[in-house]
Amino acid sequence: MIRWLVALGLTLAALPGAAQVYTYIDAQGNRVFTDQPRPGNATKVEVPPGNRMATPPSATTSTATSEKPPAEPLFRYEMLRLLIPEPDATIRSTAGEMIVTATSEPGLQKGHRYRLLLDGKSTGEPRPSPVFALENIDRGTHHLAVEILDEQDRIVERTANQPFHMQRVSLAQKRRVKPCAKADYGQRPECPLSDKPKEEESSILPFF
Known part of the structure; x- marks a missing residue:
């Protein structure tokens, strides 16, 4: 009985879905x-309808279809260029401070912002103002760049x-470039009052 069922299954698997199946004893x-x-003793076998299900779309395909690349900015x-400092400029600052300004043509559009790098x-944070104040910049050579971002933070x-x-x-x-004079103490940061030399005492006795 088991061999009969196995043979039936293999035969059904090999036959097209719409074909008829017959059985007989040789x-x-x-x-x-x-x-x-087969004329004679062949008997028609009733084949139940198939239960195959359609293959669902793969996750990769659905993801690739749903994820669209971001649209390019329209404007x-x-x-767009930096006004200050000029290219290859040398900035001298005790605290490493400087001002950076940019300009664009045409002017900044509504919803757009400047970002300094x-x-x-x-x-x-990006801002509508093209003026940036920087401080505590290390000595040495650095590089500046400015970007314009739209409402969706696209460059x-x-x-x-x-x-x-x-x-x-x-x-x-x-102090070496410009030595401190008496009037500079307390006025220039490099000339503190604590370093101001003491007044020389007069050697002439006061007249009574």
Whole structure:
């Protein structure tokens, strides 16, 4: 009985879904299954309808279809550049401070903002103002770039990296360049009152 069922299953698997199945006993006493009708002792086998299900779409396909690349910004600027500092400028500041300004043509559009990059890193939140105040910049050579972002934080325009050189002058260096005079003590940071030389005492005795 088990061999009969196995043979039936293999035969059904090999036959097309719409074909008819017949069975008969051959001369050797073996049960045979075929899709061809045989006159005589062949009996038609009733085949139940198949239960195959449609293959669901793969996760990769659905994900690739649903995820669309972000749209490109529609507006373009004719020009965007840094005004201050000039390319390859040398900035001298004791505290490493400087002002950076940018300009664009046409002017900044509604909803757009400027973002300043120092050595490839943002210096703060994007803003509508093209003026940036930087402080505590290390001495040495650095690079500035400015971007314009739209309402969706997409980069509309970006300048090339522009180098500048920061020289942080110490108070001692300032004093060597311009020595402290008596009137400078308490007025110039490098000339504190504590370093002001004492007044020379007069050697002439007061007249009584």
